[in-house]
Amino acid sequence: QKEVEQDPGPLSVPEGAIVSLNCTYSNSAFQYFMWYRQYSRKGPELLMYTYSSGNKEDGRFTAQVDKSSKYISLFIRDSQPSDSATYLCAMMGSGAGSYQLTFGKGTKLSVIP
Amino acid sequence: ETGVTQSPTHLIKTRGQQVTLRCSSQSGHNTVSWYQQALGQGPQFIFQYYREEENGRGNFPPRFSGLQFPNYSSELNVNALELDDSALYLCASSLDATSYQETQYFGPGTRLLVL
Numbered sequence: 001q002k003e004v005e006q007d008p009g010p011l012s013v014p015e016g017a018i019v020s021l022n023c024t025y026s027n028s029a030f031q032y033f034m035w036y037r038q039y040s041r042k043g044p045e046l047l048m049y050t051y052s053s054g055n056k057e058d059g060r061f062t063a064q065v066d067k068s069s070k071y072i073s074l075f076i077r078d079s080q081p082s083d084s085a086t087y088l089c090a091m092m093g094s095g096a097g098s099y100q101l102t103f104g105k106g107t108k109l110s111v112i113p
Numbered sequence: 114e115t116g117v118t119q120s121p122t123h124l125i126k127t128r129g130q131q132v133t134l135r136c137s138s139q140s141g142h143n144t145v146s147w148y149q150q151a152l153g154q155g156p157q158f159i160f161q162y163y164r165e166e167e168n169g170r171g172n173f174p175p176r177f178s179g180l181q182f183p184n185y186s187s188e189l190n191v192n193a194l195e196l197d198d199s200a201l202y203l204c205a206s207s208l209d210a211t212s213y214q215e216t217q218y219f220g221p222g223t224r225l226l227v228l
Contacts, residue, residue, distance in 0.1 A: 100158040
């Protein structure tokens with residue numbers, strides 16, 4: 001079992017839809033949770049981060065963490081064609097003094113005008 | 114823009130050759146991490162450097178090595194290239210390796226193709 005599981009999709013939605021992206025994880029040491037957006041042939045860019053259970057909102061984006069279920073989600077409201085990208089969940093624990101990110105596979109999202 | 118740059122953008126090598134990839138971190142960021150992203154996969158952690166010393170390593174063989182310099186630049190070296198080394202190589206800089214709350218900012222990556 002991989003440490004972080006993420007459905008790779010692809011996911012295709014009409015413009016204006018609410019998008020739900022999810023990841024599950026198995027390592028209880030993960031303390032810090034992030035969502036990155038990656039456009040084709042570009043590096044990942046940080047969208048949101050959180051380190052506690054509950055919801056965090058930023059504009060059209062809401063990140064949700066449930067540590068008891070080891071489950072995180074990203075919701076995108078009023079989705080736009082410019083949101084079409086691959087969304088990567090990432091998590092961080094600690095080990096041997098190194099704070100490495102462990103990523104999911106990424107979910108490819110297409111928002112159709 | 115994250116302020117993290119990488120060179121070259123693309124590179125083609127043959128099996129058995131050696132390659133050096135370069136990264137320039139944000140000014141003031143004393144931590145750099147390198148990741149390998151195969152096609153259709155999430156990035157995988159290779160190693161991290163903090164103040165010019167290796168600070169942790171993922172599940173990669175010793176032929177993957179690195180250097181970090183005082184001027185916020187760093188290198189990833191790969192010896193004896195294999196076909197499976199074909200991937201996007203990403204560097205990420207952060208302010209401080211001693212706090213798990215430090216955000217990592219990624220560069221655009223170097224796409225390596227091994228023939």
